[in-house]
Amino acid sequence: MADTPMTAPRKASWKSSFAKWLGVAPFFLFAIFFILLPSFSLLTGSFFDADGNFTFKNIAELFTNPTIVTAYKLSIEISAVTALGGGIFGFLLAYAITIGGLPKFVRKALITFSGVASNFAGVPLAFAFVATLGRTGFVTALLDVYVFQKYFGIKLYDTGFNLYSFAGLALTYLYFQFPLMVLIMTPALDGLKREWREAAENLGATAFQYWTRVALPILLPPILGTMVLLFGNAFGAYATAYALTGGALPIITIQIGAQIRGDVLHNPNLGYAMAMGMVFIMAISLVGYSWLQKFSERWLR
Numbered sequence: 001m002a003d004t005p006m007t008a009p010r011k012a013s014w015k016s017s018f019a020k021w022l023g024v025a026p027f028f029l030f031a032i033f034f035i036l037l038p039s040f041s042l043l044t045g046s047f048f049d050a051d052g053n054f055t056f057k058n059i060a061e062l063f064t065n066p067t068i069v070t071a072y073k074l075s076i077e078i079s080a081v082t083a084l085g086g087g088i089f090g091f092l093l094a095y096a097i098t099i100g101g102l103p104k105f106v107r108k109a110l111i112t113f114s115g116v117a118s119n120f121a122g123v124p125l126a127f128a129f130v131a132t133l134g135r136t137g138f139v140t141a142l143l144d145v146y147v148f149q150k151y152f153g154i155k156l157y158d159t160g161f162n163l164y165s166f167a168g169l170a171l172t173y174l175y176f177q178f179p180l181m182v183l184i185m186t187p188a189l190d191g192l193k194r195e196w197r198e199a200a201e202n203l204g205a206t207a208f209q210y211w212t213r214v215a216l217p218i219l220l221p222p223i224l225g226t227m228v229l230l231f232g233n234a235f236g237a238y239a240t241a242y243a244l245t246g247g248a249l250p251i252i253t254i255q256i257g258a259q260i261r262g263d264v265l266h267n268p269n270l271g272y273a274m275a276m277g278m279v280f281i282m283a284i285s286l287v288g289y290s291w292l293q294k295f296s297e298r299w300l301r
Contacts, residue, residue: 039279045272058273062116068274071252075235078166078251082173083230089174090181091223098189111186114179121176126243135162164245172244173237175228184229184253188222225292232285236278240285252278 047053062068069236097107144155162168192215200210240252247254259271
C-alpha cells in the first residue's frame, strides 16, 4: 500500500532522528565500555576481599589507614598548590595577550605553545625536567656555574631545592597547568565587552574600579571554575609523578598502582576502593566546575 501524506513525513522524521542518534552512538559506546563499566567494576570490587567475601573493610581503610590518608592529603595539597599557581600565572598570561596589548604574533605563539604544553605530560615531561633541572641537568649546571657558585660559593641543590620532592613535582605539574588556564581563560577575557568598560568610564569609574566592580566579578566564576578543573587535572596525574620520583612521593595514584600491580602492597580490592575515593573527589570537582560555569555563561555569551 502506498504511503499516505500523513505517514510519509513520519517515516522521514524517524529516519532523520535515527541518523542523528547514530552520529553520537560511538560516544555512548565509548562511555559505556571505558567509563561506566570500569567504574561499576571498581565499585563492586571495593566491597569484596581477596577471597570474594563481601566486606566494608576496604572502604573503612580509606579513613583509618594512615598511609592512605596521607596519600590523599598529599595529592590534594599538590593539586591545590598547582591549581592556584597555574591559575594565577595562566590568568596573567591570558590577560597579557588579550587585553594587555601585546603583539598578535605573541598571542599566536603562546596559544600554540599552550595547546602543546597542556597535553605534554607523563614520562616525556618527567625526562625533560630531569634533563633540565636534575642534579646534572643543563639549567642546573648553568645556574651552578654562573650564579650560585660564582656569587654564593654553593650549588643549586645545596640550597634545599630538589626536583624529586614535593616542590619539584609541583614545578613539573605547573608546566601543563598554566597552559590549560591560558587556553580556557583567553576566550573568557575576549568575551568582556568593550561597551562595559566605556560605560564605566563614562560614569567616572577608574580602571581599578572597573576591574574590581565589573570585570573581576564577571570573570570570577570562570577563574574559579578553571582552577577547579586544574585541581582535577593534577589530582589524576600518575605517570609524571611516578617517572619523576620513582614512587618516593606517595601520592594516591602511585599508591593505587602499588596495590593493584605491586609485589609488596598487592591488594587489588583495596586499590579499587582507593580508586573509588578518587572518582568521588573528581566528581565533586566536575560538579563544582559545571556549577561555576553557569554563572559565567550568562555574561560571556
